[in-house]
Amino acid sequence: MVLEKLFHPIYLFSVEDFDISPITFCSNIASYFYQLSWDNYLHRQNQIAYLQKSLTQRQNTRLSNEFWYYFFQGKIPYSDFKPIYQDLSPIQQKEFDSIQPNRRRAVSAYLLSFHNNQWISEQISVPGYNQNQAKVINHDQLDYRLATRFFPELPSHFVNDDLFCLLEGIAIFIRSKLGCCQLKITVHHNQTIARPGSFASNAPEGIHQDGQDLIVSALVVERKNLTGGKSIIFGADKTTCIVEKTLYSGEGILQPDLNTDLWHTVEATYSADGNNEGYRSTIGFDIEIIK
Known part of the structure; x- marks a missing residue:
């Protein structure tokens, strides 16, 4: 048609x-x-959505759009991501870890x-x-x-x-x-x-x-x-x-x-x-x- x-x-x-x-x-x-x-890009995008929802406004404002683009592309080393992960509560860390492709x-x-x-x-x-x-x-x-x-x-x-x-x-x-x-x-x-x-x-x-x-x-x-x-x-x-x-x-x-x-x-x-x-x-x- x-x-x-x-x-x-x-x-x-x-x-x-x-x-x-x-x-x-x-x-x-x-x-x-x-x-x-x-599709690891979509997987990381889902992780980003969770982080942006879970972090406080103050924590989010510390992270630029450039940071999220690099995260999406898999270019953020773990040493840079670790402090963000540690800002999550234990329950949030468990939920983040459970996000699957x-x-x-x-x-x-x-x-x-x-x-x-x-x-x-x-x-x-x-x-x-x-x-x-x-x-x-x-x-x-x-x-x-x-x-x-x-x-x-x-x-x-x-x-x-x-x-x-x-x-x-x-x-x-x-x-x-x-x-x-x-x-x-x-x-x-x-x-x-x-x-x-x-x-x-x-x-x-x-x-x-x-x-x-x-x-x-x-x-x-x-x-x-x-x-x-x-x-x-x-x-x-x-x-x-x-x-x-x-x-x-x-x-x-x-x-x-x-x-x-x-x-x-x-x-x-x-x-x-x-x-x-x-x-x-x-x-x-x-x-x-x-x-």
Whole structure:
């Protein structure tokens, strides 16, 4: 479904639209997400959120934004962190120590060129990833996505024909709307884990823009023992909901992002039964129009 009447159209799709079987596509790769490395950046961001909530105002004012950026990037030596940890009460120290990673992640990138009436895909390296044009609605909020991050590259067994078919299908669709002939697509394989008594978020920055020409904010591969995770797109006032959709296996949303009045987020996820972990495995696409 394409919401064509919007100034910036939004496309809700299934991989079936690109002649890919949703059942085959998802079942072939669902197990791979459990093998991905932990996203240590999000883990540290969750630790930062706990520290900022737990430390006194006076203790917080001693710590600059630069300090938190370095902490997020894993560049703060333990000798500098130890006094902060010691400012916590014994109960707070125990709670801090119990914060676990809750997202697995890998990244890959592809250059797609339209030549001789067909799209040619070439995998390229990802030396570092940043979103230097990303935005959040609260200008006073630190947006850690502006920092350069280094994620493990996608294992080779993830890079299969279905992925290239999907990339080509997205490129064909974009060309039909915009006439472009070269794209760079950065692909993010993510799995968030919602543990009993807690929640997981794939958008800790809240309502935001990613700073990319176009995005697939999420193509869902698997939802397992999970509630929540609704994708929401807002208009220019950042409060009027344009699209509200819980995506299931094989479903995704393609939308313009950079220099538009569209903002988006995804709701937190929770364990459905309250006793076992819940999982949401997704693929995200950052799409840069080169020409």
